[in-house]
Amino acid sequence: MVLGPSSSRLMQASSVFVEQVEVRDDDKRGVFLYAFSEKPELSYQTNWSVSDYVIVRSYSRKGFSFWLNKGSTIHMRWEAPTSTLNQLEVVMTKGERDLQTLLPEVTDSTDFLALHEPISGKEVKYTIEEDDKYYIGVINSNRRSIIMRVAINVSATMYDTTKAKSKCSTETGSCRLRLEFPNTHYVILTTPNYGNLAGWYIELSFIARVVTYIAILGFIVIVVFLILKYLGACEGENTIIDTEVTEVRQVTETDPIMPAKPIPYTYGTGEEDDDSGDSSSSEELYDAKLCVICYDEQRNCFFVPCGHCATCYDCAQRIMEGENKVCPICRRLIHKLRRLFHS
Known part of the structure; x- marks a missing residue:
């Protein structure tokens, strides 16, 4: 992660999902890490400046990276020999994009334009319109390397850290900040003005709250189980309904051939046996089962x-x-x- 002098970088880190935030600074320059329950305001303004001589080799570029918030301003002045000043170009890019510039082939010349020249x-x-990483570079299109003087003055907008719930510092090389559950939602990294144009890179780690992810996984498993159970129940109901419809159809077709009491029929006479007082003899029962x-x-x-x-x-x-x-x-x-x- 890129920072710069008097940087103030805001990040969202909900304590529901993040248990701790760790910062490692190998240079031990004293990065401060703050935790907030509500988003702080960009209400603090600080100025820093740096001036130094830099060497820009032939057909190459020299640049510096910063983190700047909305409302910040950068004022840059560079001085070089008059004969080469028009061949120097200053560019500024936003974000993580790498600056790609078409330049002539680099030579091995070690000749320098001396400072005693005019x-x-x-x-x-530049005025900053959005919180982001910014790169300022000087491109040398001369065939010789140039020694130039660069002066940068920055008016940086900082976040107000007076209402922080907790904080820690990397004066010992690293620090770890535990987020208070469940109200912490933002963390801010701030740096002092150390007066150096060299890049400053730190390592930032978010340690997950394992319990939350286990709970989410358990909820997903329960939802999937309920869905599968519901689909299985629907399939079972459809099977029962289909079976009942089949049985109803079978009963409807065969119901007339299964009367409650066996009725003997005669063919041709149109008469029925009127003797119903006594139980049927075995011979009558046998005749009732024969083809009429x-x-x-x-x-x-x-x-x-x-x-x-x-x-x-056969008769049928x-x-x-x-x-x-x-019939x-x-x-x-x-x-x-x-x-x-x-049967």
């Missing part, structure tokens, strides 16, 4: 749609093959013939 300077000013046409075979089929079971299958076939396809009992037209199997 010196002149240029300056530029041939009186040889048992009744083993029924007619659709009337459902009467009065003949054997002869009725179906004849011109008058009617011998009710005289209804026969549509289909179904065989019965006795």
Whole structure:
């Protein structure tokens, strides 16, 4: 992570998911880490400046990286020999994008433009519109290296840290800040003004709150289980409904052939046995099961749609093959013939 002099960098770190934040600074320059429950305001202004001589080799560039917040301003002035000043270009980029500039092939020349040549300077000013990383670079298009003087003045906007819930410092090289559950939502890194243009890089680590992720995983497992259970229950209900519909259809087709009491039928006379006072003899029961046409075979089929079971299958076939396809009992037209199997 890139910082600079008097930097103030804000990051979101909800204590629901993050238990601790650790900062490592190998240079031990004293980075401060603050924790907040509410987002602080950009209300503090600080100024810092630095001036130094830099060497920009032929057909190359020299640059510096900073972290600046919205509202900050940068004023930069550079001085170089008059003969080469127009061949120096100052650029500024925002974000992590690398500056890509087409330059002539780099030479191995070690010639320098001496400082005793006439010196002149240029300056530029930038206003920062968004919190981000910024890079300021000087591009040398000369065939010789240049020794130039660079002066940078920055008016940096800082976050107000007076309402921080807790803080720690990297004066010993690293520090770890525990976030208070569940109200901490922001952390801020601030740096002092150490008066150096060299880059300053630190390591920032977020240590997860394991309990939260276990709870989320358990919730997802429960939801998946309930969904699968619901889908299984729906499939079971559909199977039961299909079975009941099939049974209803079977009962509807076969219901007329299963009366509550066996009724003996006669063919041709149209008379019924009036003797119902005594129980039927074995001979009558046997006759009631015989075909009413041939009186040889048992009744083993029924007619659709009337459902009467009065003949054997062979006699029923002869009725179906004849011109008058009617039931011998009710005289209804026969549509289909179904065989019965006795167990």
